[in-house]
Amino acid sequence: xxxxxxxxxxxxxxxxxxxxxxxxxxxxxxxxxxxxxxxxxxxxxxxxxxxxxxxxxxxxxxxxxxxxxxxxxxxxxxxxxxxxxxxxxxxxxxxxxxxxxxxxxxxxxxxxxxxxxxxxxxxxxxxxxxxxxxxxxxxxxxxxxxxxxxxxxxxxxxxxxxxxxxxxxxxxxxxxxxxxxxxxxxxxxxxxxxxxxxxxxxxxxxxxxxxxxxxxxxxxxxxxxxxxxxxxxxxxxxxxxxxxxxxxxxxxxxxxxxxxxxxxxxxxxxxxxxxxxxxxxxxxxxxxxxxxxxx
Amino acid sequence: xxxxxxxxxxxxxxxxxxxxxxxxxxxxxxxxxxxxxxxxxxxxxxxxxxxxxxxxxxxxxxxxxxxxxxxxxxxxxxxxxxxxxxxxxxxxxxxxxxxxxxxxxxxxxxxxxxxxxxxxxxxxxxxxxxxxxxxxxxxxxxxxxxxxxxxxxxxxxxxxxxxxxxxxxxxxxxxxxxxxxxxxxxxxxxxxxxxxxxxxxxxxxxxxxxxxxxxxxxxxxxxxxxxxxxxxxxxxxxxxxxxxxxxxxxxxxxxxxxxxxxxxxxxxxxxxxxxxxxxxxxxxxxxxxxxxxxx
DNA sequence: CTGAAAGCGCTAACAG
DNA sequence: CTGTTAGCGCTTTCAG
Numbered sequence: 001x002x003x004x005x006x007x008x009x010x011x012x013x014x015x016x017x018x019x020x021x022x023x024x025x026x027x028x029x030x031x032x033x034x035x036x037x038x039x040x041x042x043x044x045x046x047x048x049x050x051x052x053x054x055x056x057x058x059x060x061x062x063x064x065x066x067x068x069x070x071x072x073x074x075x076x077x078x079x080x081x082x083x084x085x086x087x088x089x090x091x092x093x094x095x096x097x098x099x100x101x102x103x104x105x106x107x108x109x110x111x112x113x114x115x116x117x118x119x120x121x122x123x124x125x126x127x128x129x130x131x132x133x134x135x136x137x138x139x140x141x142x143x144x145x146x147x148x149x150x151x152x153x154x155x156x157x158x159x160x161x162x163x164x165x166x167x168x169x170x171x172x173x174x175x176x177x178x179x180x181x182x183x184x185x186x187x188x189x190x191x192x193x194x195x196x197x198x199x200x201x202x203x204x205x206x207x208x209x210x211x212x213x214x215x216x217x218x219x220x221x222x223x224x225x226x227x228x229x230x231x232x233x234x235x236x237x238x239x240x241x242x243x244x245x246x247x248x249x250x251x252x253x254x255x256x257x258x259x260x261x262x263x264x265x266x267x268x269x270x271x272x273x274x275x276x277x278x279x280x281x282x283x284x285x286x287x288x289x290x291x292x293x294x295x
Numbered sequence: 296x297x298x299x300x301x302x303x304x305x306x307x308x309x310x311x312x313x314x315x316x317x318x319x320x321x322x323x324x325x326x327x328x329x330x331x332x333x334x335x336x337x338x339x340x341x342x343x344x345x346x347x348x349x350x351x352x353x354x355x356x357x358x359x360x361x362x363x364x365x366x367x368x369x370x371x372x373x374x375x376x377x378x379x380x381x382x383x384x385x386x387x388x389x390x391x392x393x394x395x396x397x398x399x400x401x402x403x404x405x406x407x408x409x410x411x412x413x414x415x416x417x418x419x420x421x422x423x424x425x426x427x428x429x430x431x432x433x434x435x436x437x438x439x440x441x442x443x444x445x446x447x448x449x450x451x452x453x454x455x456x457x458x459x460x461x462x463x464x465x466x467x468x469x470x471x472x473x474x475x476x477x478x479x480x481x482x483x484x485x486x487x488x489x490x491x492x493x494x495x496x497x498x499x500x501x502x503x504x505x506x507x508x509x510x511x512x513x514x515x516x517x518x519x520x521x522x523x524x525x526x527x528x529x530x531x532x533x534x535x536x537x538x539x540x541x542x543x544x545x546x547x548x549x550x551x552x553x554x555x556x557x558x559x560x561x562x563x564x565x566x567x568x569x570x571x572x573x574x575x576x577x578x579x580x581x582x583x584x585x586x587x588x589x590x
Numbered sequence: 591c592t593g594a595a596a597g598c599g600c601t602a603a604c605a606g
Numbered sequence: 607c608t609g610t611t612a613g614c615g616c617t618t619t620c621a622g
Binding site: 307308309310311312313314315316 | 598599600601602
Binding site for chain 2: 012013015018026033040051057059060072076078079081211221240245246
């Protein structure tokens with residue numbers, strides 16, 4: 001009979017199954033719709049690990065900026081029985097975070113760290129700032145800018161701290177003008193480079209993201225500055241963008257794929273342990289790839 | 296009491312609601328996990344139109360290549376009561392298409408056209424091939440290559456036909472070597488350019504996608520060819536990639552955002568009309584943006 | 591081992 | 607207008 005039913009194109013109604021079983025095998029990912037070109041790599045990692053365990057993945061997009069959009073996206077997944085929620089580079093408003101916590105669904109933030117005790121998997125942003133800056137220092141640079149970084153949220157603050165630490169260790173005192181804050185975007189990279197100007201003292205720049213690095217690179221070219229001969233640029237993220245641009249960008253690369261994998265493992269742990277899995281904050285190592293934008 | 300419940304963090308169980316209502320307000324998008332950098336634009340369009348109508352969007356990723364992966368992704372959405380399914384640049388296997396049809400859930404393919412009668416929204420690929428080629432001809436080019444295009448599936452075949460038509464109208468007889476087939480990727484663009492070689496007769500190239508165009512552009516540079524002075528390149532797609540690369544790429548731009556919007560409207564029609572909405576195949580106009588890679 | 595019955599959380603229909 | 611009841615499609619339990 002089952003076989004016959006299957007022949008006739010019978011499909012299980014998972015809504016009914018989940019209703020009675022009170023559990024589901026789907027993991028939900030909430031992604032900020034901001035143009036993050038690394039989200040795909042994280043999703044690949046999630047997908048791969050999820051499928052290894054027989055889980056299904058659904059993703060919903062949410063505009064990071066609007067709390068109302070966030071709320072709708074969150075409700076879409078909370079109001080149906082998902083086994084866990086992964087949040088990709090999204091900073092929840094207080095209300096929405098509260099709602100998430102109260103849902104009793106295991107969750108984990110990905111690619112973003114936080115001050116409080118919520119679970120997350122991300123790179124060590126302090127290390128990123130430090131390694132990028134130190135790389136340039138080791139190449140002999142002394143005047144090094146930090147471009148397009150958001151100074152206040154957790155991520156940017158840590159990267160700035162790492163940058164300052166590396167400079168400090170080398171007895172370099174940064175000028176205020178060396179740090180050009182921004183929102184990690186192409187335009188922010190462009191603006192930072194414009195602010196430094198054609199006659200800048202800087203010989204090296206740490207860019208907050210690949211897109212910011214490309215913005216800075218293109219603007220440098222407009223200004224008549226040659227990369228890497230006049231100016232070295234090191235990028236943070238290490239997506240494919242680094243390799244399609246000329247010159248190819250040296251980068252501090254984050255392992256986004258692994259973040260996805262580990263995120264799924266976190267969810268699984270929370271499910272089997274029935275615990276909220278607090279204070280699970282895991283840092284994924286980064287790696288520097290030297291390409292052609294530094295010397 | 297409702298208010299009190301809400302205070303206490305009560306959340307509706309949508310699984311139960313949908314079970315009894317036998318309808319849902321979620322639209323599902325199935326996306327090929329192949330690195331299509333325009334999927335984001337389509338999803339933005341879907342999201343915006345869906346939210347206008349109070350629908351929620353969930354997306355599932357599926358590797359276009361594997362029928363089994365496709366099947367899992369499709370089942371994830373078919374087995375729960377979604378109101379409609381949008382398929383983004385994904386070519387379903389026969390079995391999976393059959394399963395989709397039998398599910399009786401309204402569906403529509405996006406950014407890909409087909410020979411048969413299934414509903415889709417895409418650009419007119421014949422027009423794309425024709426306009427791109429004609430643009431170069433009007434600039435005075437006579438020897439024009441077609442790079443990284445997949446010759447057999449519907450999309451590539453139509454673009455090739457458009458290319459041939461434009462050439463034919465100008466009484467140009469293409470040499471076989473002008474057409475370098477590929478899979479729309481960066482590497483395919485690179486390989487095509489390598490095949491043309493440093494001493495090519497070609498003065499213009501139509502690239503199958505933005506990534507292919509960038510591959511060709513970078514390889515041309517390696518070969519010592521200057522773009523656009525020695526070689527003009529026109530790209531197909533028109534994503535942001537065209538503007539971050541140097542020189543910026545002239546492109547035949549597709550309106551991906553609109554495809555998403557129209558796709559949601561198709562689903563809505565099917566739902567209110569209770570009809571399968573067959574033979575609804577809609578073409579979205581394209582537009583040429585002249586930038587710096589052609590002359 | 592097979593078959594009937596209970597019930598998951600909700601809405602719709604109906605009765606009071 | 608509020609309160610009760612049936613039942614959506616399944617799994618699980620319990621009886622036969």
